[in-house]
Amino acid sequence: MSQDLKARARRIWEEIFPDGDVAALREVLHADSVDHSARPDEPDGIEGAVQTMRWLHSVFSDLEFDIHHVIGEGDLVAVHCTMTGRHTGDLMGIPPTNRQVATPTIHIVRFRDGKVAEHWAVHNDMVTMRQLGAAPVIPGGPHAPATAAP
Numbered sequence: 001m002s003q004d005l006k007a008r009a010r011r012i013w014e015e016i017f018p019d020g021d022v023a024a025l026r027e028v029l030h031a032d033s034v035d036h037s038a039r040p041d042e043p044d045g046i047e048g049a050v051q052t053m054r055w056l057h058s059v060f061s062d063l064e065f066d067i068h069h070v071i072g073e074g075d076l077v078a079v080h081c082t083m084t085g086r087h088t089g090d091l092m093g094i095p096p097t098n099r100q101v102a103t104p105t106i107h108i109v110r111f112r113d114g115k116v117a118e119h120w121a122v123h124n125d126m127v128t129m130r131q132l133g134a135a136p137v138i139p140g141g142p143h144a145p146a147t148a149a150p
Helices: 002-019 022-028 045-059 125-131
Strands: 029-035 060-073 076-087 100-112 115-123
Touching: 002 022, 002 045, 002 060, 002 076, 002 100, 002 115, 022 029, 022 045, 029 045, 045 060, 045 076, 100 125
Parallel strands: 029 115
Antiparallel strands: 060 076, 076 100, 100 115
């Protein structure tokens, strides 16, 4: 069962979210699912997940998730990935910069009856803010914006 759940979790971030596929999202989420990491104005359930997916697409063009690890135990699956995209929409008051971002993220999902019942996410928003020029960068430090070769 763990392999099947890991494949379902992987599909969410490799296919469903990047494609903005609402029908597929409905196939993998319980109607009453809870996103413990949702933005304050988003409802629980499928409608909240759809809002999150649409919001991400309104902020980032070319949205992708590069999966690094998928770990499963029992009904829990953890997905370690990097969300990438181009900042082309308003992000919490930051106007579009057209810059590429790469945000390290960990998603944890709990399955019930083969569908996602709960979701938690941890994402490094400071890395994103630095990449957008909205937070200071330590020269030569980790996550400094890439510079073009001379």
